[in-house]
Amino acid sequence: MWGRWGIRAGFCRSSNPLDLLLGLEYRLRCGRPPACVARPRERSFIVAELPELTLEPGGRYCVYALAKRGLPSLDAARLLARRLGVNPRQASIAGLKDTEATTLQYICLPCPREPPAIVAVPGRLWARLVGRASRCPRRGVLRGNRFTIVLEPVSASCREVVEAAEALRGAKLPAYYGYQRFGTRRPNTHLQGLALLRGDLAWYARELLGSPYPDESPATARCRASLWRSEECQGSRLYEATVARRAASPADLPALLPRGVAEIQLAALQAYIFNRYLSLRLARGHSLDEKLPGERLVGGRPHAPVPGIGYRLGTGGEAAELLEEALEPLGIGLEDLAEPPPGLPRLRPYWRPVYTVPEGLEARIIPGCRVAIAFSLEKGMYATLVLRELAEPPECV
Incomplete structure (x- = not known):
């Protein structure tokens, strides 16, 4: 017996609308999650990278440990570069981190003539020089992340929230792509x-241009609501405005999009297809330990195919059948993925584990009847995988 908040045999279908929208259809725990992330979120959600760095005295690149709050990772990297007098385009980061969190990550960039030991922008970022390198580390330097999250009970006592968290220790969690992969402003x-x-x-124009973001100015919200048709929007330099004005010429649209934007959108589609694949796999009753025909076994763990954009799927068997079934409601097939419309970026296929296990999970009660949980996840995995078992939107009010 796992207790009131323990894991039951099998999986339960989620009733959370956001889960269902993004294909995260199954959870380990049944019933309503017992807690929510304490507010303010940026002080209750802390992420620290776990890198493997090779530092070399006298290297021409500087590596800084950077703590940020309320900033996207790329914006924080560019801000640090400007403070150091370095071209912001030369700043390299190992991974993107949650904007609405306090994060610690590592940034590499060309060293200025006299690199300062500490750079601070009050309330936004703090960076400390940790060493030099002959070249900036590749993205593979990141082993994973350590998360520390403060929860407030909603439908349980503090002790029961601790028990619910401890029941996840060593659990095999479906390796879904988390909410952040699909847009922090609008998923x-x-x-x-x-x-x-x-x-x-x-349809693309409606998804891109409609529904103002919560943090947009009133003027931009009005422009978005009118799809940039009103006169006050004609001077906008946002690429969305250009798309809105020229969407009547479909053949030109892919060329209008910044390549990085199209790549992010197509990569999110790949992630959604994987989520649907994994949910179908669970719905058919397959164990997370079971390798299906067409999957790979890497380090004793099944890995499922994530189809590319502009590439043929290099597998068959039940894995290919599940992918076709996952794609059918989307109105596309594997052939459509292999031969996208002209002008779209090509994204390589890859393999992703079907489960992950949180390492070093700890839970304790802190003053104010709150619960602090801490755990590590391998790179590519989201805190959502643990958090959705214990808390979900809406946040505490």
Whole structure:
């Protein structure tokens, strides 16, 4: 027996609308999650990278440990570069981190003549020089992340929240792509990618241009609501405005998008397809330990195929059948992925584990009847995988 908040045999279908929208259809725990992330979130959600760095005295590149709050990772890297007098485009980071969190990550960039030991922008970032390198580390330097999250009970006592967290220790969690992969402002990036792939540019324009973001100015919200048709929007330099004005010429649209934007949208589509694949796999009753025909076994763990954009799927068997079934409701097939419309970026296929295990999971009660949990996940895995078992939107009010 696992107790009131323990893991039951098998998996339970989620009733959370966001889970269902993004294909994260199954959870280990049944019933309503017992807690929520304590507010303010940026002080209750802390992420620290776990890198493997090779430092060399006298190297021409500087490696800084950077703590940020309320900033996207790329913006923080560029801000640090500007403070050091370095071209922001030369700043290299190992991974993107949650904007609405306090994060510690490592940034590499060309050393200025006299690199300062500490750089601080009050309330936004703090960076400390940790050493030099002959070249900036590649993205593979990141082994994973350590998360520390403060929870407030909603439908349980503090002790019961601790028990629920401890029941996840050593658990095999479905390796879904988390909410952040689909857009922190509005989780529809995968739908933009799907519209691009299907060549449905009217749908793409609606997904891209409609519904103002919560943090946009009133003027931008009005422009978005009118799809940039009003006169006050004509001077906008956002690429969305250009798309809105020229969406009537479908053949030109892929060329109008910044390549990086299209790649993000298509990568989100790949992630959504994987989530649907994994949910179908669970719905058919397959164990996470079971390797299906067409999957790979890497380090004793099954890995499922994530199909590419512009590439043929290099597998068959039940894995290919599940992918076709996952794609059918989207109105596309493996052939559509292999031969996308002209002008779209090509994204390589890859393999992803079907489960992950949180390492070093700890839970304790802290003052104010709150619960602090801490755990590590391998690179490519999201805190969502643990957090959705214990807490979910809406946040505490």
